[in-house]
Amino acid sequence: MENVPHLTALLKQLQQVPYLASKNLYRVAQYFLDLDAQRTDQFCKALREVKEHLVKCPTCWVWKERDNACSFCSSTRRDKKIVCVVETWQDVVIIEKAGGYHGVYHVLGGAICPLEGVGPDSLTITPLIDRVAQGCTEIIFALSQTPEGEATASYIASKVVQGINKDIKISCLARGLPVGASLEIMDRLTVFKALAERRPF
Ligand SMILES: [Zn+2]
Numbered sequence: 001m002e003n004v005p006h007l008t009a010l011l012k013q014l015q016q017v018p019y020l021a022s023k024n025l026y027r028v029a030q031y032f033l034d035l036d037a038q039r040t041d042q043f044c045k046a047l048r049e050v051k052e053h054l055v056k057c058p059t060c061w062v063w064k065e066r067d068n069a070c071s072f073c074s075s076t077r078r079d080k081k082i083v084c085v086v087e088t089w090q091d092v093v094i095i096e097k098a099g100g101y102h103g104v105y106h107v108l109g110g111a112i113c114p115l116e117g118v119g120p121d122s123l124t125i126t127p128l129i130d131r132v133a134q135g136c137t138e139i140i141f142a143l144s145q146t147p148e149g150e151a152t153a154s155y156i157a158s159k160v161v162q163g164i165n166k167d168i169k170i171s172c173l174a175r176g177l178p179v180g181a182s183l184e185i186m187d188r189l190t191v192f193k194a195l196a197e198r199r200p201f
Pocket residue numbers: 057058059060061062070071072073074
């Protein structure tokens with residue numbers, strides 16, 4: 001496509017989008033090419049504005065509007081003493097969709113994975129420990145049931161129990177989630193049941 005440099009430029013941008021399978025690249029490009037000017041502007045505006053207005057909540061690390069309070073941390077209906085620890089904000093969305101959870105969250109930003117250079121300091125573990133120290137009665141680990149997820153939970157649990165509160169209740173999602181799976185691919189009922197039937201860690 002050497003004679004259509006603008007299309008090449010679009011394809012180049014799309015190629016850098018992770019999770020966009022290369023076989024879908026041209027279909028997505030076609031979608032954008034078919035958009036009328038108004039829809040194109042709306043898309044670009046949404047992208048620009050989300051970059052401008054979204055920040056991570058400094059308490060739970062879920063995305064929030066820069067000018068508004070975090071809807072989880074500021075909610076009076078949520079029990080601030082129960083903290084559900086997840087890897088990504090997408091996991092929060094999934095648990096919320098499953099329903100039935102009324103505590104707050106803590107997004108770690110991933111799981112400990114030394115092979116990929118992700119250590120405890122790359123994640124929001126220190127803020128979590130500080131949060132727990134300020135008075136929290138239960139931690140629920142809703143992490144992927146992978147070696148990395150398990151190692152991350154063990155690391156945090158040892159820090160909390162040794163350093164802060166020996167009597168804290170620590171639980172994790174019930175077995176029943178497929179081993180090696182991330183929350184993202186679960187159906188709502190599976191996540192709901194796994195949370196409701198959580199087991200001692
Ligand atoms: Zn928050």
